[in-house]
Amino acid sequence: MTGSCLPDAPYPYPATPLDAIEARTAERLLGVALSSGGDHADLFFQYRSGGDIAFEEGRVRTVSRAVVLGLGVRVVRGDASGYAYTEELSDARMLDAARTAGQVASQGGGRSPLALRAAALPSFYPIAELAQERPGEDKVALLRRADAAARAFDSRIVRVEAGFAEGWSDVLVATSNGVLARDRQPMVRFGISVVAEERGKRQSGRSGTAKRRGLELFSEFGATPEDHGREAARLAVAMLHAEEAPAGPMEVVLAAGESGILLHEAVGHGLEADFNRKGTSNYSGQIGRQVASPRCTVVDDATVTNARGSINVDDEGIPGGRNVLIENGILVGYMHDRISSHHFGVKPSGNGRRESFRHPPLPRMTNTILLAGNEDPRDIVASVGRGVYAKRFSGGQVNISNGDFVFALTESYLIENGKLGAPLRGVNLIGNGPEVLRNVTMVGHDFQLSDGTWTCGKDGQSVPVGVGTPTVKIKQITVGGTRTP
Amino acid sequence: MSSEAGKRSAADPGPCQELAERMLSLAMRAGADGAEVLVRDGAELEVKLRMDEPELVKEAGSRGLGLRVLKDERVAVTYTSDFAPDAMRAFAAESVALSGLAEPDPLAALPDREEMARTIPDLDLWDESVLSLDVAEAMRWCRVGEAAARKFDMRVTNSDGASFGRGIGASAFASSAGFSGAYRGSHVSFIVEPVCDDADGKKRNGYHFTSSRSVDGLQAAESVGIEAARRTVAKLGARKLDTCQVPAVFTPEVGRSLLGRFAGVISGGAVWRKSTYLAEREGTQVASPLVTIVDDPLLPRAPGSRPYDGEGLAARPNVVVSEGVLRTFLCDVYAGRKLGRKSTGSAGRGLGGGPHVSTSNFILRPGRASAEEIARLDRGLLVTELMGFGFNPVTGDFSQGAGGFWIEKGERAFAVSEITIAVNFDDLWKGVDAIASDLDTRSSVQCPTFRVAKVTVAGT
Structure with missing residues (x-):
């Protein structure tokens, strides 16, 4: 990559209440947390400032702003956690939280925490300027540009709704094994959704992006508000003439980029180590075994510059990393948090993440990707007699226990005799994770990380993630249409 | 402090x-x-x-x-x-x-x-x-x-x-x-x-x-x-089905997710935004005559009850669908004004956002038959699980992963998994041909077991 205009010095983030948290305060709280026993304790201080602008019917409808501050305290004993949090950073409330979290351990005579030392962290999300520091009018201008581009695209666009969101989180993690880590995590998000109408028939289309960036993101090729406006409009108009999708098992080509959602659902969740620690994942006890086609190498990579799922440090103080999960089809590792890495006796992988200070950490994905192969994507489509070309998705879900997963297509096409045909109406695909990965028969050389706004939910906690794949052919997946053969 | x-x-x-x-x-x-x-x-x-x-x-x-x-x-x-x-x-x-x-x-x-x-x-x-x-x-x-x-x-x-x-x-x-x-x-x-x-x-x-x-x-x-174990063990041996079109019976747990999606398409906010297939359908038949749906915030002790709505208006019960006819969209003050009418007292409000249309206790009225009776099909599917996000409110296209039991000659023949069911929402609600008496009141969207005449099952 060339042409970067980012400054060399770290971006000077604004001051927050976390500046006032002293190491000795944290050490004292950790001591109290462990005073009735326990193997480990950690503190998670968080200040989050965010806002959004909702644009609808050609005008800014609502402007919102929120600031959140709090501390979560966790005490771990074996596989058990005690957890408490407070929104007031007064001594009294923080001590209360530490004692409450400590309830889980009742052995007495706890260990004392080690002295805290500031950890050196990588910097995976350099920004030119925090979006929040720019005037609101600049962001409104982005929304107007997207709105105008969508309306200009086609006269059948009857409604446009667009939104801009910005936020950044200042986090400070302190652990009883002496780690003190502070990270500032920015995010901007832009989205547009439109409705197209023709003779009483309506269809919707959307486009958007979210990254750990500043407003500079929106002047890059392919990421301008106009690009998103036109893309949403294109999709809505294209779908006006979509046909009923077929029902039944078919050959499926997954387009590069967003199709990574399949990977996220089909294998990603099953490789989160908490399920494997409990033996409730279909990948439990499978390390070293062939679990996918040899064409598949799957990586969870927190180090991708400015990506939505990247983290300099996880929410337990472990630096973010690049972890190979499946190498040439062989399962080589899981994604760990502290509890699971301790359980398996391996190094933590930097996947302990949480939604906020109100939540205990869990093993979670960051950016989960399938590495490129060497096929030409055109050859992949040309090789299909009759099948479905899956291009855009609204989301997916998996049952961890048996690997059955679904994902919803918002843009797809019939493939007939190696050529793309009619667009298909919204349809669901269903498959089984391990089975689908064994059925990967071609992998393209055109890897893409999706720039979409992916958010992963688990145990009621949402975290931002990234997904990505090259073009992939799968021998057979069940397509959930309405047209029976 | x-x-x-x-x-x-x-x-x-x-x-x-x-x-x-x-x-x-x-x-x-x-x-x-x-x-x-x-x-x-x-x-x-x-x-x-x-x-x-x-x-x-x-x-x-x-x-x-x-x-x-x-x-x-x-x-x-x-x-x-x-x-x-x-x-x-x-x-x-x-x-x-x-x-x-x-x-x-x-x-x-x-x-x-x-x-x-x-x-x-x-x-x-x-x-x-x-x-x-x-x-x-x-x-x-x-x-x-x-x-x-x-x-x-x-x-x-x-x-x-x-x-x-x-x-x-x-x-x-x-x-x-x-x-x-x-x-x-x-x-x-x-x-x-x-x-x-x-x-x-x-x-x-x-x-x-x-x-x-x-x-x-x-x-x-x-x-x-015990009930959890009974339900889990029943899924052993689950297999796929051949692709087919059959009647489907939805248990209250999964029926609730369908009913929750229905709440989205009768919301006044979706109507003025033209983002529901029901936008022009008020006063018309949108479901089978067996279907009556109410939103009632005033039920004592119920999970979704509220004494006033998210804008301070008096909470009141609204009949949304009566014998299959869509009687009213649910509106907050803004949606009401957009549609030239009064709020139905249906505003919800969270700490992070302004008021928006939100249901309270959204209830599909139960019928008289038992759940067992309406599941006694010659050939059909009892759906106990739904998965995923395959629903487009603008068109009503619905396609989701499903699991449950295959029914043959009135009996559960075997457990089923890894199939999808697809049906347009308009056909789904109009196709309701039986509603059981077993209303599940554990959640704020409340549903009894009900049956739909025909869905498309995609399997092997």
Whole structure:
């Protein structure tokens, strides 16, 4: 990559209440947390400032702003956690939280925490300027540009709704094994959704992006508000003439980029180590075994510059990393948090993440990707007699226990005799994770990380993630249409 | 903040209402033309146990304030959890200033004064007894429930554990349109999630849960565990189906997710945004004559009850669908104005955002037949699980992953998994040909078992 205009010095983030948290305060709280026993304790201080602008019917409808501050305290004993949090950073409330979290351990005579030392962290999300520091009018201008581009695209666009969101989180993690880590995590998000109408028939289309960036993101090729406006409009108009999708098992080509959602659902969740620690994942006890086609190498990579799922440090103080999960089809590792890495006796992988200070950490994905192969994507489509070309998705879900997963297509096409045909109406695909990965028969050389706004939910906690794949052919997946053969 | 303040008792409506009123007057003094304030104060306890070992004890209290201000027909929505007097004053002023970035919208005004609720009915949403339940007692529930599941059947080989949750909360709302009120509520729930090993290495998981406003209202831990195990073991040997078109029976658990999606397409917000296939269908047949759907916020002790809505209007029951005819869209004040009518008192309100249309207790009226009777099909599918996000409200296209049981000659023949069912929502609701009497009242979207004449099943 060339042409970067980012400054060399770290971006000077604004001051927050976390500046006032002293190491000795944290050490004292950790001591109290462990005073009735326990193997480990950690503190998670968080200040989050965010806002959004909702644009609808050609005008800014609502402007919102929120600031959140709090501390979560966790005490771990074996596989058990005690957890408490407070929104007031007064001594009294923080001590209360530490004692409450400590309830889980009742052995007495706890260990004392080690002295805290500031950890050196990588910097995976350099920004030119925090979006929040720019005037609101600049962001409104982005929304107007997207709105105008969508309306200009086609006269059948009857409604446009667009939104801009910005936020950044200042986090400070302190652990009883002496780690003190502070990270500032920015995010901007832009989205547009439109409705197209023709003779009483309506269809919707959307486009958007979210990254750990500043407003500079929106002047890059392919990421301008106009690009998103036109893309949403294109999709809505294209779908006006979509046909009923077929029902039944078919050959499926997954387009590069967003199709990574399949990977996220089909294998990603099953490789989160908490399920494997409990033996409730279909990948439990499978390390070293062939679990996918040899064409598949799957990586969870927190180090991708400015990506939505990247983290300099996880929410337990472990630096973010690049972890190979499946190498040439062989399962080589899981994604760990502290509890699971301790359980398996391996190094933590930097996947302990949480939604906020109100939540205990869990093993979670960051950016989960399938590495490129060497096929030409055109050859992949040309090789299909009759099948479905899956291009855009609204989301997916998996049952961890048996690997059955679904994902919803918002843009797809019939493939007939190696050529793309009619667009298909919204349809669901269903498959089984391990089975689908064994059925990967071609992998393209055109890897893409999706720039979409992916958010992963688990145990009621949402975290931002990234997904990505090259073009992939799968021998057979069940397509959930309405047209029976 | 002194440690006295640290011990403030949670879920007390009085102090919440004082805070709401104080912020309202600060916002008006800061120059707002109108304002409304929501304050919530709550506490949660969550206890999880797995394989007879404690897994999580989480306990915390939380208090926050959401403000909506209007100035020159411009709207800003803000959130804070900082209640220091200076911070509250600054927050009010910043919120009013923030509205300057929005653009004037004449319809974005508070409700008319005469629309506001005058009385606050007592809906019996609070039960003091939940407070007496401590960590040890919650853990005992988990231990008994999980043990019952594991003992019930040898084939229960693993467990995702058992969880007990308790929440208490006070909510206060004050509006410059002429309303100030507060109430409190309690909630307890308990779930057991067993896991079985199936042939060829697949695992089958299931669950059963109970929930109520009071501890007395819960099903006993042991019977929850047994029911969870029964449901999980029944899934063993599940297989795919051939692609076909058949009648489908939906249990209350999955019917609820369909009914919840229906709530989305009759929302006034979706109607004026043209983002529902029902936008022009008010007053017409949108479902089979067997279908009557009401939204009732005034049911005593129910999970979705509220004494007033998210804009301070009197809560009232609305018949949404009567014998298949769509009687009304649900509206908040803004959606109502957009559609040239009054609000139906259906505004919801969270701390982080402004008012929006939201259902309270959204209920598909039960019929007379038993669930067993309506599932006695010659050939069909009993759906007990739905998965995924395959629904487009603009077109009504519905396609989701499903699991359940194949029914043949009136009996459950075998368990089914890894199939999809697809049907347009319009055909789904018009195709309802039987509704059972077993209304499930555990959640705010309440559904009995019901049957749909035809869906497309995609399998092998």
